[in-house]
Amino acid sequence: MAVNPITCPRCQSTDVVKNGKIHNGRQNFKCKGGNRQFVQNPTKKVIGQETRDVSDKLLLERLSLAGIARVTWGSEQWLQTYVNAKYSSVPKTVAAWSKKRGKLTIQCDQMWSFVGNKKNKHLLWLAVDVNTGKIVGVCVGKRSREGAQGLWESLPAVYRQCVVCYTDFWSASERVIPQSRHRAVGKHSGNTNQIERFNCTLRQSVSRLVRDTLSFSKQLDNHIGAIWYFVPHYNLSLLL
Structure with missing residues (x-):
């Protein structure tokens, strides 16, 4: 029975070699063409930009982080880390705009x-x-x-x-x-x-x-x- 070759998820190349194991013991692979490292059938969910954009909007509504995680089907752990980084980077000053002196x-x-x-x-x-x-x-x-x-x-x-x-x-x-x-x-x-x-x-x-x-x-x-x-x-x- 033919075995399906391992392909790189980024460039679909089959020029792939084993590259040790990750923290949970699963085999890690490396694409020799683009140096992309990956595992087969990953269980970790990749959070796309669309989910990030929706989360940004929901942070402006009266929702708890647990509620936002339920709406976006994301994990509370990821969302908390994302929010921590976003809030730490927010400018802590009122944006300047043209305002004439007067009353x-x-x-x-x-x-x-x-x-x-x-x-x-x-x-x-x-x-x-x-x-x-x-x-x-x-x-x-x-x-x-x-x-x-x-x-x-x-x-x-x-x-x-x-x-x-x-x-x-x-x-x-x-x-x-x-x-x-x-x-x-x-x-x-x-x-x-x-x-x-x-x-x-x-x-x-x-x-x-x-x-x-x-x-x-x-x-x-x-x-x-x-x-x-x-x-x-x-x-x-x-x-x-």
Whole structure:
């Protein structure tokens, strides 16, 4: 009985030689033409670009990683590794765009979230441009002057130079934002409605920020990465 020759999965060449064994003891082969190494009938699933693209989109929806893995028929282990790499590479600054000096107004607010367990709270500081609706400042920190300073420094330079900033009455903001451009107001004034509405949008879009969720972050880096991954997509959606 004729034995089917071993062929390279890349170039279909039969000029193949044995090349040791892989970690589980299976025979490894090497294509002499293209130096491609492979095993026959591999059990490890190769994740295609289409699955990666779908995963990227689903990360912007209120789905846990386990839910995304079920939708894409991928493994949670692969998805977690993929997400870790993606979140670590996300720029942690607001993208610069042309903005003329003039009357610039922002609203600032904070929302609580937690990482690892509910005792480990982290405060998300946010700033939104009243005229464009874009998120112009983001900082994850504590409810302290350090957190307010982080939000202020995350603003594009043109905003730090001439913006009028509406916040709640938290004293940390008063100590960081220049007095002449700071307006502390209550909820009844309506001058923080826009940022409070965005807080709701963010919680509905990033599963790890949903109240009483089980999909919370185990690592602070991923928590911050998930937020920064969402912000540019949200800002871009305002232009469509």
